[in-house]
């Protein structure tokens with residue numbers, strides 16, 4: 001009996017091709033930070049929090065955000081360059097993350113008056129805010145100008161509106177990557193035009209250029225940074241300060257061990273998924289040079305670090321996801337389960353007390369793959385399990401794949417989805433079905449080394 005095929009190291013198979021093991025997904029265990037290991041090993045803490053909250057919740061460990069910021073800052077120091085980190089706030093709304101940025105000396109990248117005021121409220125000074133986003137509203141311009149924020153201008157029309165405010169502002173001009181279909185940023189000709197226009201606007205101070213690329217490749221980032229360095233040099237000869245290049249975000253996160261990820265990718269079949277669901281693409285959950293290592297890789301190319309040093313140019317980065325790596329997880333309570341069969345083999349369908357709106361990846365034609373952990377740890381029989389939401393939507397599934405859980409989950413158990421702070425938690429949440437939004441619970445170390453918890457101050 002058993003799910004030996006699924007539990008065994010990938011590739012070992014069950015000896016029955018197309019049989020039992022063929023209906024159970026290979027495990028994708030997440031890397032786990034020490035704080036999370038301690039929480040999972042604690043016999044009471046998680047259960048007590050779940051009891052107090054009485055519904056799904058997000059666990060945040062902001063001390064890890066501070067460490068992640070320091071990782072980027074250390075690369076600046078080691079490369080001998082001046083750098084600044086702006087946290088891409090859209091990745092998580094928690095107040096404790098903004099507070100961690102203030103603590104660690106990072107700024108924040110915001111795109112709305114709501115994000116701007118939330119950042120100010122956690123102690124980020126206006127001068128440490130970068131305001132991005134296309135064709136920003138007049139309200140956002142005004143507030144950003146009043147607080148001396150750095151504004152990444154997305155178009156010539158936006159530049160003109162900003163100039164019409166007639167308040168002194170510091171701006172970056174956002175560049176559209178060559179041969180890109182992005183709707184953001186300005187083409188080479190538009191940038192030329194914008195630079196000469198700024199000379200006519202005494203209220204506008206051109207601080208440099210920015211871009212943000214999709215994908216996770218260091219090479220095009222280094223190339224584009226090099227081009228924008230040339231633009232800074234040219235702008236300086238026309239009398240602009242032009243001291244900053246921002247290379248945006250998109251720093252990868254390493255969620256799972258490479259071998260597990262390779263096994264999953266190589267063997268994945270729709271037979272692993274409830275109702276034969278198929279997904280075409282996934283986030284690259286194993287990422288060999290994540291976060292700060294990716295920044296170091298960018299700086300090594302094109303002699304970028306040397307060029308930044310020699311031209312005394314500041315490098316700005318705007319990581320969102322990478323600053324949240326291993327800084328949070330999401331906890332659901334199992335409400336019940338039923339047994340179904342696929343190719344004659346049983347598997348469990350769980351219903352948990354929340355929805356896939358708290359696991360955003362499920363809304364991007366993909367699946368969040370780091371395996372949830374069943375708590376508490378108890379003896380039992382390995383059981384293939386899919387996870388459904390407490391809603392009346394057939395498609396509202398937190399996990400479509402048959403996850404090899406170590407035992408059959410029962411009502412009252414907790415299911416802990418790991419590493420969800422980056423984009424999974426709150427980008428999509430809504431009070432669907434009039435279910436309450438999961439609160440964020442902030443863990444910190446109390447005197448004596450034990451953990452204590454409080455509710456996050458954000459309203460979301």
Ligand SMILES: *Cc1c(COP(=O)(O)O)cnc(C)c1O
Nearest residue numbers: 088212249250251318319320321
């Ligand atoms: C979303 C965004 C970021 C953050 O991206 P991550 O992939 O989370 O690092 C940074 N800058 C801009 C302009 C963005 O739109």
